[in-house]
Amino acid sequence: MKLNFLYSNIQADVAAIEDELQVAVASEQAPLIEEAARQLLAAGGKRIRPIFVCLTARLGQFQWNQVEQAAVAVELIHMASIVHDDVVDDADVRRGRPTIKSKWGNHVAMYTGDFLFAKSLEYMTKIADPEAHRVLSKVTVELAVGEIEQLRAKYDFNQNVRTYLRRIKRKTALLIAASCQLGGIVAQLDPKLHRKLFLFGYYVGMSFQITDDILDFTGSEKSLGKPAGEDLRQGNITLPVFFAMEDEALKSRLHQITEETQRAEMQAFIAAVRASGAIEKSEVIAESYLQKAVAILDEFPPAKELKPLKQIVQFLDKRKY
Numbered sequence: 001m002k003l004n005f006l007y008s009n010i011q012a013d014v015a016a017i018e019d020e021l022q023v024a025v026a027s028e029q030a031p032l033i034e035e036a037a038r039q040l041l042a043a044g045g046k047r048i049r050p051i052f053v054c055l056t057a058r059l060g061q062f063q064w065n066q067v068e069q070a071a072v073a074v075e076l077i078h079m080a081s082i083v084h085d086d087v088v089d090d091a092d093v094r095r096g097r098p099t100i101k102s103k104w105g106n107h108v109a110m111y112t113g114d115f116l117f118a119k120s121l122e123y124m125t126k127i128a129d130p131e132a133h134r135v136l137s138k139v140t141v142e143l144a145v146g147e148i149e150q151l152r153a154k155y156d157f158n159q160n161v162r163t164y165l166r167r168i169k170r171k172t173a174l175l176i177a178a179s180c181q182l183g184g185i186v187a188q189l190d191p192k193l194h195r196k197l198f199l200f201g202y203y204v205g206m207s208f209q210i211t212d213d214i215l216d217f218t219g220s221e222k223s224l225g226k227p228a229g230e231d232l233r234q235g236n237i238t239l240p241v242f243f244a245m246e247d248e249a250l251k252s253r254l255h256q257i258t259e260e261t262q263r264a265e266m267q268a269f270i271a272a273v274r275a276s277g278a279i280e281k282s283e284v285i286a287e288s289y290l291q292k293a294v295a296i297l298d299e300f301p302p303a304k305e306l307k308p309l310k311q312i313v314q315f316l317d318k319r320k321y
Helices: 008-024 031-042 048-057 064-089 100-104 106-124 130-152 161-186 191-218 239-244 248-254 263-275 278-297 304-317
Strands: none
Touching: 008 031, 008 048, 008 064, 031 064, 031 100, 031 106, 048 064, 048 161, 048 191, 048 304, 064 100, 064 106, 064 130, 064 161, 100 106, 106 130, 130 161, 161 191, 161 239, 191 239, 191 263, 191 278, 191 304, 239 248, 239 263, 239 278, 248 263, 263 278, 278 304
8 A cells, every 4th residue: 555645745754764764673782683673674564653643743843853753663563563463373474575473483573573662662762742652652552452352362253343343443543543643742732632633543543454354355465465365264353254244154154264274265255255245344334434533633723734634544445455
């Protein structure tokens, strides 16, 4: 997903953040961890969290170094969670490249994730406002809880949708929400406004993850960077699966999925979920979250700086592969 055309006025900022991420992962004491972290950086990524820090900061008065520190910190946390997630999911491929876990093993992967978390703390110490520290520390705790919840819920086809929504809130939405709020905090916005930015980011994050879960059934292996249906094969029960399981016969079939399910079998399951109408129902929910996000922005005083935020919401609404 390329967002560059939406924020041409801050491309230089994003490039500077990319350069600083390279600096952040450097380590003379642990060259293997540095190599592993650089591989993850080279794989690219949406960088949507740093982008939101930059865009929301433009709603107020800011010093660039504070914005950069916050943006790098949130992306390092996101990177760390990816590395740990790949260990938990036993994933061999991410974004079309071998994972750190598959190339160097679980031990190096876990220590790389820990290193990235620690570096994020180092960057946060350079931000003066204690509210920024409180927001990000709380979200980081919730992120870890979300990872544990996902592990506990694997292959549990009897869980409810509320459990799923709480899980994606913790795993995805809250860090995006914090990214939006951090921009407002470092830009010295009124607390009422930066709390609204948190809510805006939460709605965007929920839609973002639901759409990712939809793409697991509708995307190609090339666009996803992993086989379609891989989340389901790993036992992650997502919104399209919940809707598909409204058909009792299909629910019974889905119960048969395990890590050993072959790709040809998975293709049949994917086709069944797509034919069930579950994708369309999930898209309605994803869009409803984006509508709530736009409604939050409409509560702000009119400003040209709101336009790129609304453009990103519009782009996410069209995100399909």
